[in-house]
Amino acid sequence: MIETTIKNNALITLAGTVGVGKSTLTRNLANALDFKASFEKVDGNPYLEDYYANFKKWSFHLQIYFLAERFKQQKAMFESGYGYVQDRSIYEDVGIFAKLQYDQGNMSDRDFETYSSLFEAMTLSPYFPKPDVLIYLDGSLEKILERVHRRGRKMETDTPVKFWEDLYERYQNWINEFTICPILRLDIETYDSHDPESIADIIKKIEHMTAKEVVLK
Ligand SMILES: Nc1ncnc2c1ncn2[C@@H]1O[C@H](COP(=O)(O)OP(=O)(O)O)[C@@H](O)[C@H]1O
Numbered sequence: 116m117i118e119t120t121i122k123n124n125a126l127i128t129l130a131g132t133v134g135v136g137k138s139t140l141t142r143n144l145a146n147a148l149d150f151k152a153s154f155e156k157v158d159g160n161p162y163l164e165d166y167y168a169n170f171k172k173w174s175f176h177l178q179i180y181f182l183a184e185r186f187k188q189q190k191a192m193f194e195s196g197y198g199y200v201q202d203r204s205i206y207e208d209v210g211i212f213a214k215l216q217y218d219q220g221n222m223s224d225r226d227f228e229t230y231s232s233l234f235e236a237m238t239l240s241p242y243f244p245k246p247d248v249l250i251y252l253d254g255s256l257e258k259i260l261e262r263v264h265r266r267g268r269k270m271e272t273d274t275p276v277k278f279w280e281d282l283y284e285r286y287q288n289w290i291n292e293f294t295i296c297p298i299l300r301l302d303i304e305t306y307d308s309h310d311p312e313s314i315a316d317i318i319k320k321i322e323h324m325t326a327k328e329v330v331l332k
């Protein structure tokens with residue numbers, strides 16, 4: 116565990132496209148800070164494989180499932196008083212994934228409106244505070260695809276590269292418009308998640324971003 120000035124009830128959220136390294140960094144940052152880690156569960160997701168096989172049929176079901184999971188996750192974090200590193204933000208679900216499928220005609224107007232109003236109602240609840248910082252992981256698409264293939268989830272490696280290119284481009288646009296909380300951008304070529312010095316360096320950056328303003332008397 117590292118000595119830090121980051122408040123022990125902080126919420127640090129990681130964002131970035133599939134395979135960029137969120138789960139790995141979430142785990143290592145949480146360990147170093149002695150924070151809890153909140154992961155997005157892929158194993159046991161009842162829709163994910165069907166979704167990749169048929170976006171049109173399963174997009175709405177999958178999004179509702181992710182929202183429900185996210186809600187339970189947020190509630191658990193709220194009730195335990197935070198001190199969490201969170202693997203992926205809810206803002207990506209709606210702003211990137213659901214929107215992508217809607218724009219490509221895989222979610223109807225009616226389904227997208229139902230989904231969006233549910234999302235808005237949820238985020239108005241006290242379970243959804245703004246993160247203290249959002250760490251955005253970025254890198255070249257080539258490097259990210261290499262990681263997706265190394266990890267080897269078949270449903271992802273079988274998905275045409277066009278989908279990953281589209282997702283990647285949407286992420287670039289989304290983060291440039293994101294204003295909900297402070298953003299720490301990290302280039303994945305500049306750190307090693309398994310190296311304690313890299314993690315310490317990232318923690319220093321978070322400290323700078325979350326430091327309270329010093330009031331001079
Ligand atoms: N800093 C890193 N250097 C090299 N490989 C990494 C690094 N971080 C993650 N990986 C690898 O990349 C793949 C995707 O990482 P993961 O953390 O599962 O990404 P995400 O949660 O963003 O989908 C995994 O095989 C993981 O071991």
Ligand SMILES: Nc1ncnc2c1ncn2[C@H]1C[C@H](O)[C@@H](COP(=O)(O)O)O1
Nearest residue numbers: 132133134155157178181208212213271
């Ligand atoms: N909201 C989502 N819609 C569609 N697919 C999603 C959503 N959230 C996550 N996913 C997918 C993308 C990956 O295949 C897995 C896990 O994501 P990862 O970035 O590897 O943590 O779920």
